[in-house]
Amino acid sequence: MAEKVLIIGAVALGPKVACRLRRINPDVDITVIDRDSLISYGGCGIPYYVGGDVAELEGLYSTIAHAKRDVPFFKNVKGFNVLTRVEALEIKRAAKKVVVRYLDEGRDGELEYDKLVIATGATPMRPPFPGSDLPKVYVVSNLHHASAIKTAISNGEVERAVVIGAGAIGIEMAEALTDLWGVETTIVEMAEQVLPQALGKDMARMVEKKLEDHGVKLLLSQKVMKINGNMKNGAESVEIVDQSGKFPVTTLPCDMVILAAGVRPNSELAAAAGLAIGRNRGILVNKCMQTTDPNIYAGGDCAEFTNLVSGMDCVMPLGSLANRQGRIIATNINGGNEQFTGSVGSFCIKVFDMGVAKAGLTVNQAKSAGFDPVYSVVAQSDRAHFFPDADFMFMKLIADRKTRTVLGVEAAGPQGDAVKARVDAVAPLLKFGVDVSEICNLEVSYSPPYASAMDVVNNVGNALDNTLNGNLRSIDTFEFLELLKKGNIKVLDVRSSVQGAPFVEKYPKQWINVPQDELRSRFNEIELIVKNLPSDSPLYLMCGTGPRSYETQAFLNGKGLTNTKNVQGGYGMILAIHPPLV
């Protein structure tokens, strides 16, 4: 039985379904249509094309063997037909037909199917402020805009750019504009932090610092009111207003605007055909990736799926998910029974010379999902500390207080692959709802050039285990910095006197330095300080990265001085998110 399979969309999921289906079924009739002329490209590579890592646009739609993934390629090599510049207008489910428009010929027609795959992707949101459709306002979603952006920059037409949105694409584009081209770039973001969907405040702050250190101007909690300009000159400036409303409107002159304010699933076609749409506007599918019509599959950026940690439906525009889902759809169209059960939200990004990764829920997302999140933060070298190219990695682990179930993990550091290694090792466990002790005992591979004997990922588990057991009482670094600014606190710094001295000098009333190896001999001194503290004011314990202050807390506990709090991640964490204190 040679069925007819029609696939709408030829970027990521569409071609994947078609290629896999052809490999496992030589007879099925496969047609892929796309309204664009350029197809099967790595959209996530666009910032790297603009930033010069990928020299030619063709690099984004070529195979590793340098074959262009175009219509003849799919015909001759992959064995199926792709019709470009053909737009799907309507799905006639009863008749199993799709009404299409041949854009170049200006005529309409119908294509039949036995099985239909909707791979229509997502469209960048154009927020409803005036001017978002002016020339020189670009989105980062297709190769035409990518090409136009790079052409404008390389022609020297862009001195100043405004990026609207500090999600992954906004940040990657800001890096591309700044790093290679030296464009003076400002990111405007509505939320209080960058990457609000991906990271907690501390890791986000590290990203913000990294952007600022590389000359990207960051305006958070700011709302765009309008883009000024005209059809002839294009965008000329962006007007923004502080979310608090306290400050007057600011105008940011610019030669280019990048709209990176998120994407919206292209589900209109499915909705019009009566298929169920989810609360995130994505097409609803079952675990076999079938829509509410069993002859119609959907996947990739236009479909919803379950977040396996929160249990809630979500959309996540990622080429990796699209590829994995595409393989499953092909198998199932061919009579198989593969399932896509959902996602734990694994994510990573390069921000200049820093890698950041996460999986699962942030603290805020965990709260929204009804959990009572507790977290640990550690700063530790990403390989044996005696190894010469060891770098600091920051890692955060989040669990539910009552059940001790691990909910999320975040990490950042200069060695992106090493950061990814830790997060990807935790991610596969998240859907099993494991106890924190699984992370304490996570069996990551060990050798001094690549890991510590007690690795950072085990230690972030240990720190959380200690917190849940009541052995470790911490204060959030931001909270600590606020209190220090207000002034009325006492800090016991257990680093060496050389390290502690400048702090004691700068904060004579707040800062006490007793090196850890003198704690026992100078205990009376510490006891006196603690006993003079008001009961609601703990002694804050500080060291380089956290372990020594934790050990100090344990020591003081043993002496009956339990009114202490450990500054998680120590001064290393402060330096990562804040200007130096001295």
Added chain:
Amino acid sequence: MAEKVLIIGAVALGPKVACRLRRINPDVDITVIDRDSLISYGGCGIPYYVGGDVAELEGLYSTIAHAKRDVPFFKNVKGFNVLTRVEALEIKRAAKKVVVRYLDEGRDGELEYDKLVIATGATPMRPPFPGSDLPKVYVVSNLHHASAIKTAISNGEVERAVVIGAGAIGIEMAEALTDLWGVETTIVEMAEQVLPQALGKDMARMVEKKLEDHGVKLLLSQKVMKINGNMKNGAESVEIVDQSGKFPVTTLPCDMVILAAGVRPNSELAAAAGLAIGRNRGILVNKCMQTTDPNIYAGGDCAEFTNLVSGMDCVMPLGSLANRQGRIIATNINGGNEQFTGSVGSFCIKVFDMGVAKAGLTVNQAKSAGFDPVYSVVAQSDRAHFFPDADFMFMKLIADRKTRTVLGVEAAGPQGDAVKARVDAVAPLLKFGVDVSEICNLEVSYSPPYASAMDVVNNVGNALDNTLNGNLRSIDTFEFLELLKKGNIKVLDVRSSVQGAPFVEKYPKQWINVPQDELRSRFNEIELIVKNLPSDSPLYLMCGTGPRSYETQAFLNGKGLTNTKNVQGGYGMILAIHPPLV
């Protein structure tokens, strides 16, 4: 109740137990004894000290804050006593005492305990050939030998070295001797391959090639007969004989011998006290790390535990395991109930500029454990192939044929952290006995600088899934190379004509080149070749790394030509384990 806890051994597990125990219990009386004077060192760092990555010996027993981990450190900072140069002679279980010898004072005494921890580690094996106790024959197990090795080399006394054993330590030492010091180094190994406990033949061959490329001479399947020399001059040469017995004895002149022929758990003390010892000579413990005497715990290199994939008992001398077990022992001594359920054998090693990692069982280990192993091998770039610093990674996945349960994973590539990321992402799943489809859908984080949209780890799962489903029929690369050498086979190379031409020229009778995009138009040509092949002689399909030849196989299947086999990993795999074919 302040109990007395006595810990025998102060290298890895011992200090970990003591430190953790002190943190969670300020009152318990903790004493650690060690027969050596240097304690709490990173033994796994010795090759990096010899190789110059770690400048000073002190680096191996210092904290990240540059504190020396010596007796005063443990007293003043960690809050417990360490007695060095004190050897445990006998455990009197009924009396709960340990008879000890104060080595420097030459007297014996007794130490009491309520709970005892045996952390006696392992001793390098000195194989029973003559000369293994000569001067200039070193083991890599303590800092005294490490220091002596480095002193001899830096004094220019070592032009030629022989390393006996091609396990991790032998390889790391060979790299250290060659890379920094230019010592002419030969590794002698009894097995047919390096790292026989860790890797399958293909990945091992990559390590061998890397060693040879960096000037290390490798003599496999060779048995050491004796070390020649005398007490005055020390070792002068090593006599070896081919395992086949076909060749005469070879003599390798040398100025230094490194014995790296494995280690043996130090379980004699425990055995003499009547504690149960396992079949690997390690001390048997339950999941709470208690020996057969519930008041005596054991862990680290001297204890056995379960391999969670094979179900068999094993020993694995690794600082990471010792640290994690140490934490559990401390918790349990303090009345907790933490469990160490076993290990999946995660392992990684740096071999010059290549990283190698594995978890679970090799094909041979899987066979020994009663499985019917099937495996896939893929070669793929370790980040988006369009990203400029993408490198090739080789990855192997092993599963049981009938149950499809994932049994093991191996990977190698120039970016060690990226290699580790893939293996560590699979490792946590191994103990759950997951289906191969879990690897196809493994949710590793994705961004072009760090991964492919269909990442190498997913693709190695896909290839294995295709193999198990019968969609992919492969030949092992070594087997293919053997057949090619014998000559009587046909290879269809679907790479470009530029790439294929030299092969056709060199192998005119064996090699046919039809670029993949011409397969359909030149099908008749291929059909004729296949139909003329004897039924027991398949057409071997070859491309750059495997995917195009797999696709070709699918295409030919569809045309009824099913007598084909795919060369897994393609020519890329051949180049990684064999000299170039042309």
